[in-house]
Amino acid sequence: MRFNNEFNDDEDFDELDYLLSEEPDYGSFEDFGIQHLQLSLQEADINRRILAGAVKMLEKSFIWRFLPYKTRLKRIQEVYLAFTNMVSGSDEQ
Helix, strand or coil, X not given: CEECCEECCCCCCCHHHHHHXXXXXXXXXXXXXXXXXXXXXXXXXXXXXXXXXXXXXXXXXXXXXXXXXXXXXXXXXXXXXXXXXXXXXXXXX
């Protein structure tokens, strides 16, 4: 700071410059990686549960056993996408 056009040796910087020079702490890359991994695992678990629910629902149908595998896979995909849209709140199809 300046006092009568002189610099004080103990405080030769402006407090505002000091505050502006501090970089914000966004956390470490390790923390970011761990959070990203946790979110990925949660998303995979949710998708697994949605898929299991779709298959379980379709297996209750009487004709399920008589359908060819390609048709079964197509129906599983349709129901999975419908469930996913319900969970996410999206109206896309």
